[in-house]
Amino acid sequence: MRNIIIIGNGISGVTAAREIRKRSDDHITIISDEHPYFFSRTALMYVFMGHMKKEHLKPYADAFWEKNRIALLSDRVNGIDFENKMLRLDKNNPVSYDVLILATGSLPNKFGWPGQDLKSVSGLYHMGDLDRLEKWSGSIRHGVIVGGGLIGIELAEMLLSRGKTVTFLVRESGFWNIVLPPEESSMINRHIREHGIDLRLNTELKEIIDNGRGEASAVTTSKNETIDCQFVGLTAGVHPNVGWLKNTSLDIARGILVDQYLKTNQDQVYAIGDCAQLRTPRPGRRPIEAVWYTGKMMGRTAAQNICGTPIEYDPGIWFNSAKFLDIEYQTYGFIPPSPDDSTHTFYWEHPDGKKSLRINFDKETGEVRGFNLMGIRFRHKVCERWLKEQKPIDYVMHHLEEANFDPEFYARQEKDIRQAYAQQFHTTFA
Amino acid sequence: MYTGTALGLFGLLILLLHGAGIRFFSNTIDLILALLSLSFGILIYSYALYRGHPEGIKNNGVWRRALTSRGWLAILSGIVITGFYIVLYFYPQYLGLGADGAKNTGLIALFDPLSQLLKRQPASQWFVYGVLYTLAIVFFGIKFMMKYRHNRYQQFRTLSVMFFQFGFAFLLPEVLMRLNRPYFNFANMWPLNYYFFDQWHIDGLIHAGTLGMFMLIWGLLMVFVISPYLTYRFGKRWYCSWVCGCGGLAETAGDPFRHLSDNSLRAWKIERWLIHSVLVFSIVMTVSVIHSYLGDDSSKYWLTRSLFLGIVSILIAGVAGGLYYFKRYEMAKDARFGMIGAASAILLLLINHFFSGNGNIFFIDAGSLRSWYGFAIGSVFSGVIGVGFYPLLGSRVWCRFGCPMAAILGIQQRFLSKFRITTNGGQCISCGNCSTYCEMGIDVRAYAQRGDDILRASCVGCGVCSAVCPRGVLKLETGEIGVKL
Numbered sequence: 001m002r003n004i005i006i007i008g009n010g011i012s013g014v015t016a017a018r019e020i021r022k023r024s025d026d027h028i029t030i031i032s033d034e035h036p037y038f039f040s041r042t043a044l045m046y047v048f049m050g051h052m053k054k055e056h057l058k059p060y061a062d063a064f065w066e067k068n069r070i071a072l073l074s075d076r077v078n079g080i081d082f083e084n085k086m087l088r089l090d091k092n093n094p095v096s097y098d099v100l101i102l103a104t105g106s107l108p109n110k111f112g113w114p115g116q117d118l119k120s121v122s123g124l125y126h127m128g129d130l131d132r133l134e135k136w137s138g139s140i141r142h143g144v145i146v147g148g149g150l151i152g153i154e155l156a157e158m159l160l161s162r163g164k165t166v167t168f169l170v171r172e173s174g175f176w177n178i179v180l181p182p183e184e185s186s187m188i189n190r191h192i193r194e195h196g197i198d199l200r201l202n203t204e205l206k207e208i209i210d211n212g213r214g215e216a217s218a219v220t221t222s223k224n225e226t227i228d229c230q231f232v233g234l235t236a237g238v239h240p241n242v243g244w245l246k247n248t249s250l251d252i253a254r255g256i257l258v259d260q261y262l263k264t265n266q267d268q269v270y271a272i273g274d275c276a277q278l279r280t281p282r283p284g285r286r287p288i289e290a291v292w293y294t295g296k297m298m299g300r301t302a303a304q305n306i307c308g309t310p311i312e313y314d315p316g317i318w319f320n321s322a323k324f325l326d327i328e329y330q331t332y333g334f335i336p337p338s339p340d341d342s343t344h345t346f347y348w349e350h351p352d353g354k355k356s357l358r359i360n361f362d363k364e365t366g367e368v369r370g371f372n373l374m375g376i377r378f379r380h381k382v383c384e385r386w387l388k389e390q391k392p393i394d395y396v397m398h399h400l401e402e403a404n405f406d407p408e409f410y411a412r413q414e415k416d417i418r419q420a421y422a423q424q425f426h427t428t429f430a
Numbered sequence: 431m432y433t434g435t436a437l438g439l440f441g442l443l444i445l446l447l448h449g450a451g452i453r454f455f456s457n458t459i460d461l462i463l464a465l466l467s468l469s470f471g472i473l474i475y476s477y478a479l480y481r482g483h484p485e486g487i488k489n490n491g492v493w494r495r496a497l498t499s500r501g502w503l504a505i506l507s508g509i510v511i512t513g514f515y516i517v518l519y520f521y522p523q524y525l526g527l528g529a530d531g532a533k534n535t536g537l538i539a540l541f542d543p544l545s546q547l548l549k550r551q552p553a554s555q556w557f558v559y560g561v562l563y564t565l566a567i568v569f570f571g572i573k574f575m576m577k578y579r580h581n582r583y584q585q586f587r588t589l590s591v592m593f594f595q596f597g598f599a600f601l602l603p604e605v606l607m608r609l610n611r612p613y614f615n616f617a618n619m620w621p622l623n624y625y626f627f628d629q630w631h632i633d634g635l636i637h638a639g640t641l642g643m644f645m646l647i648w649g650l651l652m653v654f655v656i657s658p659y660l661t662y663r664f665g666k667r668w669y670c671s672w673v674c675g676c677g678g679l680a681e682t683a684g685d686p687f688r689h690l691s692d693n694s695l696r697a698w699k700i701e702r703w704l705i706h707s708v709l710v711f712s713i714v715m716t717v718s719v720i721h722s723y724l725g726d727d728s729s730k731y732w733l734t735r736s737l738f739l740g741i742v743s744i745l746i747a748g749v750a751g752g753l754y755y756f757k758r759y760e761m762a763k764d765a766r767f768g769m770i771g772a773a774s775a776i777l778l779l780l781i782n783h784f785f786s787g788n789g790n791i792f793f794i795d796a797g798s799l800r801s802w803y804g805f806a807i808g809s810v811f812s813g814v815i816g817v818g819f820y821p822l823l824g825s826r827v828w829c830r831f832g833c834p835m836a837a838i839l840g841i842q843q844r845f846l847s848k849f850r851i852t853t854n855g856g857q858c859i860s861c862g863n864c865s866t867y868c869e870m871g872i873d874v875r876a877y878a879q880r881g882d883d884i885l886r887a888s889c890v891g892c893g894v895c896s897a898v899c900p901r902g903v904l905k906l907e908t909g910e911i912g913v914k915l
Contacts, residue, residue, distance in 0.1 A: 011860070040859065040860045040861050040862055042859040042860070042861050043859075043860075043861035043862055043863070046861065046862075046863060049489070049490050049491070050489070050490055050491035050492055050493045050494040050495075051487075051489040051490070051492060051493070051863065051866070051898075052493065052862060052863065052866050053493050056862045056865065056866045057862060058862075059860040059862065059875060059876075059879060061694065061695060161490040161491070162490075162491075191484070194484055195484060292859045292860075293856045293857075293859075296856070319855070319856065319857070321857050321901040321902060322900075322901075323900040323901065325484070325486070326484050326485060326486030326487070326580075328900070328901070328902050330857070330901075330902055377854070377902035377905075379854060379855075380854045380855025380856060380857055381855055384855065405854055405902060405905050406905075407581065407582070407583040407893060407896055407897070407905065407906065408582075408583050408893075408906060409582040409583050409585075409586050410581075410582055410583070411582070
């Protein structure tokens, strides 16, 4: 029986633990000092908004861990001796491991803004961030959110839900347009404003001003405006939580470097999830993909490799989803902000301005490359199959109904979509 | 919102004052005033609540308000509603019900004008209850439709429960009575309608000519043909969240409390034993009641006691045996044990009775069984606890733990239905909104995060899990049985 230790009880670490338990009888310990139990980080916002209570964040009942013989240790690892396979802990005596899985996740980015470490300045990543926000909430009337991405819009929605007003500073010319094409981005810009958020595009944070008691009282922007506020949300992305491992023999770039089997350069040490950086990512994929499901996939892959059934990490066809206030977003395959020369992009938007479909396809062969959806749900399996089988756009246009995953009785858009396609590409289609 | 609340409370105050024997104007004017205040109170409140907010999920602050998070207001409302039910069921004289032909007074007298208008009879406590119940479903239904104005499934479903409550459960039976026909709700059926097979009810139908016979046949068709088919085709939701009055109230007036359902494993265990025990109780009671008024002489009436017990035995043995034979690998150990145990016990008692002759099949006389059932299940469970505890235990306590109809439909749904909730590939982020807002206490997330379809006996197909999911993961679907979509 080996002693397998996992540092981090996020989705990656917990998936690894569960999958190892399915395959072996090894001794499994998960170490974390963030929260005694695994919780859904992606749902922190719903607790603040009053949709859920903290206890609802736990995907597994507390009895699950004992039943599956997964030991949970609340402590912080402050050093690793890779030579002797030992971990130094804050509270407990050092422990030794046979196999180590690093699943330490991310930390929010801070770019050296003056005042970034003041009280009432926070990201939204850890359980502690939620607790602090809750504590400050009573004194917040206006909040400024910095960073036009997924967490930024969530934080804005959270503040709105408690009756606070929000200014949203976005460096780019449109919300999340480093990922979203211009039409989708401007749809979300409109929707953000529809919710009464003061959205300021092309605007960066310059400084956070101290009210004299170590708390934020205002920010100044790159346009030299001053905005009074009682809270500043810093949501300019995340980076791998690996700072504490620098100056060890572990091979680190931005994240912990791993091979196709998720092994690091140290014997019996794996890294998975947000903290891992693939040495050779698959074509078209980034070396670090800090999303929920890749963490899950990496956890499963590491477990298989540890349990004697070696397998390469294969994240499959890219997909993702999010919700921007009330508009749901799904993406399957490859949709860059602007198509390259070999790609056509077909875009349809509903007259209500809250639903859209984009399909990118090859100019020559017509084979589809990716789907972007706003306000419409598509079936993952079908999109994946079409992309894998490189179905031509005409085929997809004829079979759109198969992909729809909206609830029953929802107004169907296929007819309009086909018409728009025929118009945009001057075909006699539809 | 304050205007709406004040108006609603004013309406309640009129009712309360009438309960205490205090009148403003005449009964007619006061009744109109009260019903209008209640209706417009709800409408104004809802309009103000959702006005100016873009379409979308409206659950902000649900766990922060005293009324919807088991706070003081929840406890207070729980006590008030429970109290109302106790008085309604057991002490209607305090509502002003005139005993032995005496004139109604108080609250019930307030409703006399409407009752006279509809059926030319004075009101009863059930009429008062029916009016208020229907009003709650219709106007809180409108509120629910405003809340989910972006979701056509929710809108259609709510329109449907509003329609069935207003038309079939309230208006049509009253009109039938005015026309001197039997009081009959075509959308209600045994075993939820536990008096269907009572002697007085069957006799009433038999003596009501063609219409009565039609009602009798309709009732039997509902139980044995229509409902199994619709459940096979669409899942139990066709009844529980589209037609049923109990479900209708839970989905409308009860909607603010849906998240209070306990979704622990322990609660599920209690649910399975409790609801199926009620089902067994209901079958035993019904068999015993029918048996008690049948005769032995086949020349007088074709359906004799022996024939009846034979049919019942074959039905029970057939259903339990068939389920065991075809579906035992899909059944948990306790489910197999419970089903076979209960079926064998009933069959043994029937056989014992068959050979030993007279006496009570189940050792207790039918009358007592019937009145205990009416008291414990019909009144206390479905009303006092079922609705009174909305603000504490969630809106579907009765449907989940007590309704024998839900139990039957649930067994059909679990084993013989095309219905399931499907999970969209790998999109689930385990956020827990689905489990939190499941009114039946199903831990939806446990299935969704594994990528499994959700196939549960208790699911009433309200579709709220799918609505609150921020990643578009869940869809109510029908497909081939046993084939994962």
